[in-house]
Amino acid sequence: MTNLGSATFVAEPGAIDGGGSTMCAIASDGNVYCWGGNGELLGSPQAVVDEPTPIANPTGQRLVQVSVGQHHACAVSDSGDAYCWGDHTYGQLGSFGATEDVAELQAVATQSLDPGEVFVEVACGDRHTCASTSQNRVFCWGDNSNDQLAVPDVASTTSVPRVIDSPVWGRTATLTQLDASMKASCAVVDATPVSTHTIYCWGRNTSGKLGALDPGHVLTEPLEVEPAANAANVEFRRVSTNFNHTCAVADDGQIYCWGRKEHKLGTVFPSISGSDIPHPDRPIDGGRQYLDVAVGTNHSCGVSVANEVFCWGHNENYRLGVSGPDTPTPQQVVFPSR
Incomplete structure (x- = not known):
């Protein structure tokens, strides 16, 4: 028995992903549902959730792509906004208002994007996040202790999405x-x-x-x-x-x-x-x-x-x-x- 109600899971690329001990998938109602053994991602103090459970989505946006990291997850909406939830210890949620653990979708900061530029795809690592945009740019945020953000002036962590200045891609x-x-x-x-x-x-x-x-x-x-x-x-x-x-x-x-x-x-x-x-x-x-x-x-x-x-x-x-x-x-x- 699940909490999907009348919704069904979407059979599209990017609509399901797993990380650590958790799986998340997007349903036909535009929400993301998660299950498994990570309470930080599931919005539940329980150690294990054995059925798909909806993640609180106060924005009402329809989600189309999801990525799951070790202790956090992110999703992109059909309007090109990015949202993250879970552990924010290393700034991997990309949100100024987020606390250490967030159980509902938090909007990723967009002040670094150009006018009209939107997110296309998001990818969650262990303690960092990267996202591509409609202008073929890549932004990353979170832990940079191993240069996984490819941003040289960030010594440790950042919650601000930073663009990768690389000559190998662009417009x-x-x-x-x-x-x-x-x-x-x-x-x-x-x-x-x-x-x-x-x-x-x-x-x-x-x-x-x-x-x-x-x-x-x-x-x-x-x-x-x-x-x-x-x-x-x-x-x-x-x-x-x-x-x-x-x-x-x-x-x-x-x-x-x-x-x-x-x-x-x-x-x-x-x-x-x-x-x-x-x-x-x-x-x-x-x-x-x-x-x-x-x-x-x-x-x-x-x-x-x-x-x-x-x-x-x-x-x-x-x-x-x-x-x-x-x-x-x-x-x-x-x-x-x-």
Whole structure:
């Protein structure tokens, strides 16, 4: 039994997301509903909420996209406003009036935006938030201890959205997707005049997950993820990053993963020594084409063009959707018949 009433969940990209121990989804009534084990996000003192619970929305705005971090979440409305709720310890809600914990939608400050500029997509990391706008700019706020905001004059934290001053995008490039994770952020950019889908990342390069040669190094500005020689001509259209690995869907539908090996990359690399793969090198096993990919702390899942779900990596708590050991080989998740 849920609290949805007559509403139903929306089957659209960006309408559902999970972070930490919480899931949130947008329903047909334009509100966001959350469930799981994080009271800061659920507006409830209970440790666990076992059914979708509406987040207070005093604005009445219809929400169209949601992103969930470790202890906070944000959403974008159909009019281009951004709202956040949850933990505000590091300024990750982007709101001047917010206290440490907020149980209802708080408007993200917009004084840094140009007239007519609105938010398009929001991405929540562990303790920071980034958002793209209608003018192909990226604003970030919250914790900057690992340069995950890519704003050099913010030493620690800020609750004011700050624009990333980067030459790799702007009014002549299109930001097609944004993602944030623990201590890092990534964006897919469609550059013009020649259409090239490229990933740029910034923040802490744990295990080489940001596509840079020096694992653990901090990238203070957005840098292009450069594929290895095996994937020299590959372009990407979707990206997902987490604690120590990243996966992306290429234009041909194949998924590439890089970062910490440990069964997380969807294939094995017998000819490459060491524990990290710092660049997109080879696609995951199976030869399938995918529409999207989502990366967890130690596992990943992809949705194929045949609307099938495959997962790989660590299988603690059955996170791969099947019984069995940890595996680098994508395993199909079989849904019960209805």
